[in-house]
Amino acid sequence: MNTSLRDLKRHVDASAPPPLDVEDIVARGDARRRRRRAALAAGSASLVVLAIVTSVALTESIRRSNPPADNPTPSVADTATPSASRPLTYTDDYAGGAPDDWLMRTIQYGDRVLHLGLDVTAIDVTDDGLALVAADGGIYVTDESSTEKIGETTIQEGMSYANWGVKTSTSGSLVAWFTPSGPDRSLVVYDAHERRMLADVPRPECVPDGCHLATVVGDRVYYWSDARWRRLMVLDVPTETGSNTNARALAEDLRSHPRGFVKGDSYDTGEVVNQDINTEAVFFEPRGSSLELSRVVRDTGADIDGDGEGDGEVVFGYGGYDTTGRRLDLRLPTGYTPAENPYVLFQWLDDDRFAVMAGATNDFGLSGWSGYGDILVCDIARERCTLAAPGPVGDGFRLVPHLTLPN
Numbered sequence: 001m002n003t004s005l006r007d008l009k010r011h012v013d014a015s016a017p018p019p020l021d022v023e024d025i026v027a028r029g030d031a032r033r034r035r036r037r038a039a040l041a042a043g044s045a046s047l048v049v050l051a052i053v054t055s056v057a058l059t060e061s062i063r064r065s066n067p068p069a070d071n072p073t074p075s076v077a078d079t080a081t082p083s084a085s086r087p088l089t090y091t092d093d094y095a096g097g098a099p100d101d102w103l104m105r106t107i108q109y110g111d112r113v114l115h116l117g118l119d120v121t122a123i124d125v126t127d128d129g130l131a132l133v134a135a136d137g138g139i140y141v142t143d144e145s146s147t148e149k150i151g152e153t154t155i156q157e158g159m160s161y162a163n164w165g166v167k168t169s170t171s172g173s174l175v176a177w178f179t180p181s182g183p184d185r186s187l188v189v190y191d192a193h194e195r196r197m198l199a200d201v202p203r204p205e206c207v208p209d210g211c212h213l214a215t216v217v218g219d220r221v222y223y224w225s226d227a228r229w230r231r232l233m234v235l236d237v238p239t240e241t242g243s244n245t246n247a248r249a250l251a252e253d254l255r256s257h258p259r260g261f262v263k264g265d266s267y268d269t270g271e272v273v274n275q276d277i278n279t280e281a282v283f284f285e286p287r288g289s290s291l292e293l294s295r296v297v298r299d300t301g302a303d304i305d306g307d308g309e310g311d312g313e314v315v316f317g318y319g320g321y322d323t324t325g326r327r328l329d330l331r332l333p334t335g336y337t338p339a340e341n342p343y344v345l346f347q348w349l350d351d352d353r354f355a356v357m358a359g360a361t362n363d364f365g366l367s368g369w370s371g372y373g374d375i376l377v378c379d380i381a382r383e384r385c386t387l388a389a390p391g392p393v394g395d396g397f398r399l400v401p402h403l404t405l406p407n
Helices: 003-010 022-041 247-255
Strands: 055-057 103-109 112-126 129-134 138-142 147-152 166-168 174-178 186-191 196-202 211-217 220-225 231-236 241-244 261-263 271-273 283-287 290-299 314-318 320-322 343-348 353-358 375-379 384-389
Touching (some): 112 138, 112 166, 112 174, 129 166, 138 174, 147 186, 166 211, 174 211, 186 220, 211 247, 247 271, 261 290, 283 314
Antiparallel strands (some): 055 271, 103 112, 112 129, 129 138, 138 147, 174 186, 211 220, 220 231, 231 241, 261 271, 261 320, 283 290, 290 314, 343 353, 353 375, 375 384
């Protein structure tokens, strides 16, 4: 965890919202990726992925009225019937391969194949279909039967579309984005279920590119405003009211909704993980016969090789809870050989099930590694993961919703 995140933890009780240097997070992520490349070149036997997980630290005072017991409480039933869910979504069918040329031809959407008819370069999921970003910045929604253009955004040079362009929540039907850079730039929120715009709020402080979306939680859109000293802001969609907020408020909001995680040995004092804030996303690691949520416990940051990047010792911890308080106890499929890459969260299917993919955020050609692209669907209530889609054959990449494209 980097210095700015430690600052968040130390100042989470302060009255002023804690600053977060988003550019620093991205830069540090790039440095860590370079160190992983160096580890590969050295022929290391295993890949250590340094997960820079932007998460919000909660203090002892932020507690639920009914904290969970230390032991898992959900019953384990092999015959459990899942609730209505979002279809598992991914694609192995694309054109190009350079960082700016990932154009998806079709998308696997549950047991159906969607033919897009667009040069789509980013996808995300709502309860009512997909949100698509085209290579020209056009934003579309599709519900399988029809595809509709709902807006446009500016594609920033050198920035993955999945990082800052368009956001959806882990549940619900809201789609949020900033309109193209210019004097009339605004924050737009669209309802994919009702097929109508809910909010179009001018954000003059976001010109030309002074704001970045953080996440959508319920009917609130969080974003970073560089023009206000990189402060965290929130738009309340029903009232179209924007205001300053802080790490504690975001953490409480996340903790009040399912489809999230709390990293650590204690639910009450652990870190609430939000997959949207950080391009490195949320990592899981095989540990024996289990799949465990991973976290960085200590990172000394010492410059071991003299390149100025800080290659110090990293100590990982494992385990955690979902935001409803259930301890994660996830068994790997019987007889399954885990991939050589960590598994990355990319989609929640319902309140119990989420999907992870091996090697989803790599950027240095891991598609040939054993298990690359394997998608596991993990069921918290049933305490197990299943192999939902084996990785692509050969050296092809697999593209999934929400995460940064391979580059």
